[in-house]
Amino acid sequence: QVQLAEAGGGLVQAGGSLRLSCAASGRPFSTLAMGWFRQAPGKEREFVAAISWSGGRTDHTDSVKGRFTISRDNAKNTVYLQMNSLKPEDTAVYYCAAAPYYRGSSYDAREYEYWGQGTQVTVSS
Numbered sequence: 001q002v003q004l005a006e007a008g009g010g011l012v013q014a015g016g017s018l019r020l021s022c023a024a025s026g027r028p029f030s031t032l033a034m035g036w037f038r039q040a041p042g043k044e045r046e047f048v049a050a051i052s053w054s055g056g057r058t059d060h061t062d063s064v065k066g067r068f069t070i071s072r073d074n075a076k077n078t079v080y081l082q083m084n085s086l087k088p089e090d091t092a093v094y095y096c097a098a099a100p101y102y103r104g105s106s107y108d109a110r111e112y113e114y115w116g117q118g119t120q121v122t123v124s125s
Helices: none
Strands: 003-007 010-013 018-025 033-039 046-051 058-060 068-073 078-083 092-099 119-124
Touching (some): 003 092, 018 092, 033 068, 046 078
Antiparallel strands (some): 003 018, 018 078
């Protein structure tokens, strides 16, 4: 069993920055691929970014490319999402997720076996 705990959400003005973190426990962190998803009110959960177990590969959805960066520190069992140039449309609950392996696409929420409780990010205009 893997436990995930997100932190770093909050209220920020448009154009500002936040860094989300997600601490993992219960399984060797370096054996897990990690992802960030978000869900806005009235919308489906959507993929934001993913990173391979080693950190050697990252993927970001088009709407955040150039603004958000996923990274990980295996020594600290933590994955990060640095969010710059935030926009009101980035407002959502952000979820950290872990996958022991991918059978398909890292963009697919069904690939992730473990989920955090979520952290709210609100961007004001």
